[in-house]
Amino acid sequence: xxxxxxxxxxxxxxxxxxxxxxxxxxxxxxxxxxxxxxxxxxxxxxxxxxxxxxxxxxxxxxxxxxxxxxxxxxxxxxxxxxxxxxxxxxxxxxxxxxxxxxxxxxxxxxxxxxxxxxxxxxxxxxxxxxxxxxxxxxxxxxxxxxxxxxxxxxxxxxxxxxxxxxxxxxxxxxxxxxxxxxxxxxxxxxxxxxxxxxxxxxxxxxxxxxxxxxxxxxxxxxxxxxxxxxxxxxxxxxxxxxxxxxxxxxxxxxxxxxxxxxxxxxxxxx
Amino acid sequence: xxxxxxxxxxxxxxxxxxxxxxxxxxxxxxxxxxxxxxxxxxxxxxxxxxxxxxxxxxxxxxxxxxxxxxxxxxxxxxxxxxxxxxxxxxxxxxxxxxxxxxxxxxxxxxxxxxxxxxxxxxxxxxxxxxxxxxxxxxxxxxxxxxxxxxxxxxxxxxxxxxxxxxxxxxxxxxxxxxxxxxxxxxxxxxxxxxxxxxxxxxxxxxxxxxxxxxxxxxxxxxxxxxxxxxxxxxxxxxxxxxxxxxxxxxxxxxxxxxxxxxxxx
Numbered sequence: 001x002x003x004x005x006x007x008x009x010x011x012x013x014x015x016x017x018x019x020x021x022x023x024x025x026x027x028x029x030x031x032x033x034x035x036x037x038x039x040x041x042x043x044x045x046x047x048x049x050x051x052x053x054x055x056x057x058x059x060x061x062x063x064x065x066x067x068x069x070x071x072x073x074x075x076x077x078x079x080x081x082x083x084x085x086x087x088x089x090x091x092x093x094x095x096x097x098x099x100x101x102x103x104x105x106x107x108x109x110x111x112x113x114x115x116x117x118x119x120x121x122x123x124x125x126x127x128x129x130x131x132x133x134x135x136x137x138x139x140x141x142x143x144x145x146x147x148x149x150x151x152x153x154x155x156x157x158x159x160x161x162x163x164x165x166x167x168x169x170x171x172x173x174x175x176x177x178x179x180x181x182x183x184x185x186x187x188x189x190x191x192x193x194x195x196x197x198x199x200x201x202x203x204x205x206x207x208x209x210x211x212x213x214x215x216x217x218x219x220x221x222x223x224x225x226x227x228x229x230x231x232x233x234x235x236x237x238x239x240x241x242x243x244x245x246x247x248x249x250x251x252x253x254x255x256x257x258x259x260x261x262x263x264x265x266x267x268x269x270x
Numbered sequence: 271x272x273x274x275x276x277x278x279x280x281x282x283x284x285x286x287x288x289x290x291x292x293x294x295x296x297x298x299x300x301x302x303x304x305x306x307x308x309x310x311x312x313x314x315x316x317x318x319x320x321x322x323x324x325x326x327x328x329x330x331x332x333x334x335x336x337x338x339x340x341x342x343x344x345x346x347x348x349x350x351x352x353x354x355x356x357x358x359x360x361x362x363x364x365x366x367x368x369x370x371x372x373x374x375x376x377x378x379x380x381x382x383x384x385x386x387x388x389x390x391x392x393x394x395x396x397x398x399x400x401x402x403x404x405x406x407x408x409x410x411x412x413x414x415x416x417x418x419x420x421x422x423x424x425x426x427x428x429x430x431x432x433x434x435x436x437x438x439x440x441x442x443x444x445x446x447x448x449x450x451x452x453x454x455x456x457x458x459x460x461x462x463x464x465x466x467x468x469x470x471x472x473x474x475x476x477x478x479x480x481x482x483x484x485x486x487x488x489x490x491x492x493x494x495x496x497x498x499x500x501x502x503x504x505x506x507x508x509x510x511x512x513x514x515x516x517x518x519x520x521x522x523x524x525x526x527x528x529x530x531x532x533x534x535x
Contacts, residue, residue: 101523
């Protein structure tokens with residue numbers, strides 16, 4: 001429980017997430033072994049790891065898209081499955097329905113009079129004036145912003161992000177990171193962001209979890225004040241620490257080497 | 271500006287130049303006696319025959335009965351094809367039970383069934399509607415089935431995680447996702463519809479455009495025969511236009527149907 005720290009009251013809207021003894025196997029291949037995790041309400045957690053380490057599987061289990069082989073997922077003390085309505089997932093691709101206008105994509109799955117709400121959600125991501133266009137007219141980054149609006153309109157208490165920025169160009173990525181951070185500070189949901197970009201993880205999250213061959217390899221608190229200055233010395237040091245741990249696989253405890261000459265923007269190939 | 275307007279006018283006229291030229295040559299060769307009216311009547315004679323049939327009102331009864339047969343047959347065949355396509359596309363068991371049987375029947379040329387159909391239904395309306403229905407069923411079935419199977423599973427997964435299931439999933443995701451393919455099926459089916467109807471009406475009928483053509487042949491009225499052929503062409507074109515209209519309405523979202531003012535008409 002390295003990370004149980006006092007959360008500001010406005011962040012308590014989120015779901016406190018508990019993962020106990022979680023295992024997931026596909027056939028004989030164990031993808032996740034014995035994951036134990038406690039995430040306080042409203043925390044912004046980034047999950048990093050090499051490709052195929054099981055980080056996306058963890059997210060799919062939390063989203064209820066797959067069933068765990070063993071173990072429990074909890075929202076507070078109740079099963080996470082009861083909070084399905086409060087959980088929203090953003091995929092790597094925007095997955096907008098091309099036959100629905102943008103505003104109708106945002107209102108997907110809602111009933112009653114949701115149009116005003118949908119416009120508000122689009123306003124929050126800066127796309128209100130595009131509400132009546134087809135998704136085909138949008139760029140990749142704009143599509144992801146619509147997908148974000150579509151997730152936000154449900155007022156989620158747990159937001160799961162499965163590398164939603166992976167396919168975006170560098171500038172759009174930073175914009176989206178800032179947008180997600182801003183909305184998170186506004187709404188106070190719990191966030192789990194899966195990413196392969198360590199600099200993104202340390203820049204945006206309260207806590208970085210490294211998954212290594214199906215178990216938690218590193219659980220690091222990023223205790224830096226927000227807004228964080230990109231490229232600051234402390235971010236670089238944290239990034240290096242995580243990267244060293246990843247690159248040292250298989251390795252025992254991380255060797256503290258905070259001032260190694262690794263460039264700050266280095267990502268490893270996936 | 272005026273230059274571009276006149277250019278546009280030329281562009282609009284260009285597709286008609288060749289047909290008009292051919293018609294002129296045709297008319298000329300009949301008038302000059304190079305072509306016997308027994309082989310091909312002059313265009314003017316065809317127009318005259320058409321005028322006479324319109325004036326007597328006879329043409330409307332034939333058109334109405336042919337259109338009715340085509341419409342009912344298409345509705346029945348298309349409806350069954352759509353339903354079967356939904357069943358096999360949406361359920362693994364439906365596919366296992368039905369698909370191979372339907373594919374087997376599909377490979378029988380439906381016009382080969384004409385002798386049997388006449389034995390079953392005689393030569394009245396039922397036989398013709400049955401044949402049209404059979405001809406339109408398979409293209410719609412096949413394209414509906416494939417349309418549903420080819421929907422991006424990622425979109426279905428996303429929709430499920432946003433709480434859609436059952437009928438709402440069908441209405442918001444599966445049906446619109448399969449629509450482009452279904453409409454391709456509709457266009458194929460419309461082609462088969464006229465083809466089947468022509469054959470059926472030519473073999474046994476006492477009304478309809480096919481009957482008009484066969485009856486005229488008995489009396490060597492080549493002008494009416496040609497008129498009947500022209501009528502089929504016009505009806506086919508109208509059906510195609512209707513299908514295109516349907517595509518333009520149902521597939522507004524599709525990039526291929528946006529701003530496509532130009533292109534093939």
